Amino acid sequence: MSGTVLWATVVAGALGCYLLKLAGLSVPAAWVEQPWVARVVDFVPAALLGALVAVQGLTTGHDLVVDGRLVGLAVAAIALALRAPFIVVLLLAGAAGALVEILTG
Amino acid sequence: MPRSARSATLRDAVGLGVAVGLYGAAFGAAADAAGLNVWQAMTLSLVMFTGASQFALVGVLGAGGSALAAVGGALLLGTRNTVYGVRLVPLLKPQGLRRFGTAHWVIDETTALSLAAPDRGLARLAFLAGGASIYLLWNLTTVAGALGAAALSGPALAALDAVVPAAFLALLWPRLRKGFPEAAVQRRVALGGAVVALALTPIVPAGVQVIAAVIAVALAGRPRARQEAA
Numbered sequence: 257m258s259g260t261v262l263w264a265t266v267v268a269g270a271l272g273c274y275l276l277k278l279a280g281l282s283v284p285a286a287w288v289e290q291p292w293v294a295r296v297v298d299f300v301p302a303a304l305l306g307a308l309v310a311v312q313g314l315t316t317g318h319d320l321v322v323d324g325r326l327v328g329l330a331v332a333a334i335a336l337a338l339r340a341p342f343i344v345v346l347l348l349a350g351a352a353g354a355l356v357e358i359l360t361g
Numbered sequence: 362m363p364r365s366a367r368s369a370t371l372r373d374a375v376g377l378g379v380a381v382g383l384y385g386a387a388f389g390a391a392a393d394a395a396g397l398n399v400w401q402a403m404t405l406s407l408v409m410f411t412g413a414s415q416f417a418l419v420g421v422l423g424a425g426g427s428a429l430a431a432v433g434g435a436l437l438l439g440t441r442n443t444v445y446g447v448r449l450v451p452l453l454k455p456q457g458l459r460r461f462g463t464a465h466w467v468i469d470e471t472t473a474l475s476l477a478a479p480d481r482g483l484a485r486l487a488f489l490a491g492g493a494s495i496y497l498l499w500n501l502t503t504v505a506g507a508l509g510a511a512a513l514s515g516p517a518l519a520a521l522d523a524v525v526p527a528a529f530l531a532l533l534w535p536r537l538r539k540g541f542p543e544a545a546v547q548r549r550v551a552l553g554g555a556v557v558a559l560a561l562t563p564i565v566p567a568g569v570q571v572i573a574a575v576i577a578v579a580l581a582g583r584p585r586a587r588q589e590a591a
Contacts, residue, residue, distance in 0.1 A: 265428040266401045269418045270408035272432060273439040278464040280446015281455055288447045291584035297444050299550045299581040300437055301413060305533035306551030307558035307574030308420050313526035315562045317425060328523025329530060336534045345531050346387050346524050353523020354516040
């Protein structure tokens with residue numbers, strides 16, 4: 257991806273997200289508070305974040321790949337279940353990924 | 362308003378701001394791993410300023426996705442801020458030009474802080490104090506994370522590769538936990554999203570599987586017949 261396209265992506269995404277915020281303060285509440293709209297918006301983050309966890313953790317290009325990232329995810333899940341702070345979760349996941357790389361690389 | 366309520370609100374807002382703001386380092390690192398330079402990472406934190414969308418944009422690009430898929434993912438995740446805005450209007454009553462500034466800080470954390478405040482005055486204080494501390498720290502740590510990640514090599518790069526999916530899991534986790542509204546349904550939808558994305562990975566252009574995963578929202582079923590105050 258060229259530098260220009262990357263910049264266009266960054267700027268378009270940033271402005272779009274800002275306009276979504278501004279819309280909330282500007283449109284009549286009734287538009288947004290329809291039961292179906294509220295239902296979809298409530299669950300979009302779970303669907304997308306679930307997809308991103310899977311894609312980032314288990315795929316490379318078009319292939320399913322099992323490597324240190326999956327071990328990192330497992331460690332992160334345990335740390336999250338034990339209510340560790342975000343930063344600790346990420347450090348543990350990173351350490352697990354590095355360890356797998358050292359042991360198998 | 363009582364002094365103690367004021368200082369408790371401030372303490373909560375700044376405390377949350379510091380905890381969340383540090384997370385910007387993970388975003389900066391993820392942006393670097395996806396091929397963005399420091400200026401692009403900074404632009405996202407300064408202008409987009411909504412964590413899940415920022416992570417989604419660089420996550421899709423990092424997976425080799427197109428610009429359209431990356432922006433689409435960020436916007437889909439950004440729609441919840443629209444709903445937050447609607448809920449905040451009666452509390453913050455932003456007038457005239459101030460609406461444009463207020464809108465910039467409408468995110469998960471400032472909404473939660475404002476809605477939890479005992480009255481309108483404290484809601485505004487919580488919004489401003491939480492927004493300011495998160496904005497400041499999130500941007501500083503973004504730069505630190507991006508510069509730090511750019512200097513990594515060898516096993517440290519493998520560590521970074523493992524941090525990015527863990528960061529998404531950490532963003533998702535609070536929605537799955539007991540106590541979140543309809544946590545069991547959230548879990549079903551998250552799992553559905555993951556399955557759809559993995560199933561589509563071999564056949565669709567990179568990044569599209571993430572957008573396509575929104576069909577998993579259908580697993581949530583129809584709206585409940587409830588009219589609770591949001």
